[in-house]
Amino acid sequence: MKFVDEFRDGDLARRLCSEIDRLSRGQSLKIMEICGGHTHTIYKHGIEDVLPPNIDMVHGPGCPVCVLPMGRIDDAIAIARQPGVIFVTFGDMMRVPGSKSSLLDARAEGADVRFVYSPLDALKIAHQNPDKQVVFFAIGFETTAPSTAVTLLRAQAEKIKNFSVFCNHVLVIPAIQAILDSPDMRLDGFLGPGHVCMVIGMRPFAFVARDYRKPVVLSGFEPLDIIQSVYMTVKQLDEGRREVENQYARVVRPEGNLKALEAMEKTMEGRPFFEWRGLGFISHSALKLRPEFAEWDAEKRFEVPGIRVADPPACQCGEVLKGAIKPWECKVFGTACTPETPIGTCMVSSEGACAAYFNYGRFSLAAQRNRLPVIDLTAPTGANLKDS
């Protein structure tokens, strides 16, 4: 595929890492990659193993599946169980556990739950099933919200009456602000979510550099993109600069995609507050449909329980999502909680830090734990041996 091979040059990666090593001069630096897509690349390609050990990649809350609180999953299941409803979702959401069951369980019990690639597929299902109510489970950050918006505009233009959207779109900027304001957080810089930036542009990140004095590098998703972005972050720190830089210029325009923002503006508005798993309630951090689109708003069309549900006590997804602990430090990681039987959302989505670590990282960690030390300090010394 175009540009993919070039952005995976191993020799180049190692040389870049030497530069990072030189510029960081052994200082312990914590850099948060906000986006789950970056977390996935980091684990899949073992980037943590090639970066100097003083560079600590902290995984942020940028996986829309992972940050959705359990209560919203329960609401989705309640809609899916209504008679005459076809509930349509992205595949990642099927196995996410609600307080009692998942959408997959609801389907096994007779609900018509289908998964699709695009919201436009959901609209097509509505066309094909005029006697059913088709509800699309809209999740995702600013990357995905425009596609829901365009689908809504088309539903409006075509006067489709049996289609609605259960809107759970969330916004990345308020989440970054919440992390920056969190007292237990010590971060030295951020890798910005490339595909969110492709929609919203560079300007919304300016406050991070200006007010919080942290470098932000908007980053692509290939291994070399991430390593180069770490290099650019470390270089800013070394030179005393605090800026928003664009490593992903082949995709991200400084102004973003204005047509996408316009479609969002026409169809959606901010919610006063929204609950995030791990981060709690964050004001103005999510989107709902505008009153003009009430006809296509599933929250207006269907009764939803809307009950807040606490996470299971064993689950530490919240701490993982804030970057406070690493996936393998969770009590149930890899034992009670696996991709086959997930307890928390971070183990369900392929972009969740736990699933990414479970799928790509655990064996090297196991090897590390069992690794024979170079100098075994517990072994008897030569002198002792001679004496005995």
Added chain:
Amino acid sequence: MCLGIPGQIIEFVDDQNNLARVEVSGVKRNVNVSLLRGEIGPGDWVLIHVGFAMSKLDEREAQETLKLLYEMGRAYQDELLMLEKSQLE
């Protein structure tokens, strides 16, 4: 969820619904191009997310990034070669 894949526009197939046929690694599919209307044409590369072309992939920028990366690699390599030649006493 936030994955994007590069694809090449083959042709526009439905102007009213803003659909274009794209090729992604040999697979041909229709995607919605309304968010890049007027900015792209056949032969252009775009980034596709959940059935929508979201951004025109800028080939010049991609080459620039690669050039920068390779040059940085070379500069460091040259530095190492110089160091190897150095005979400080």
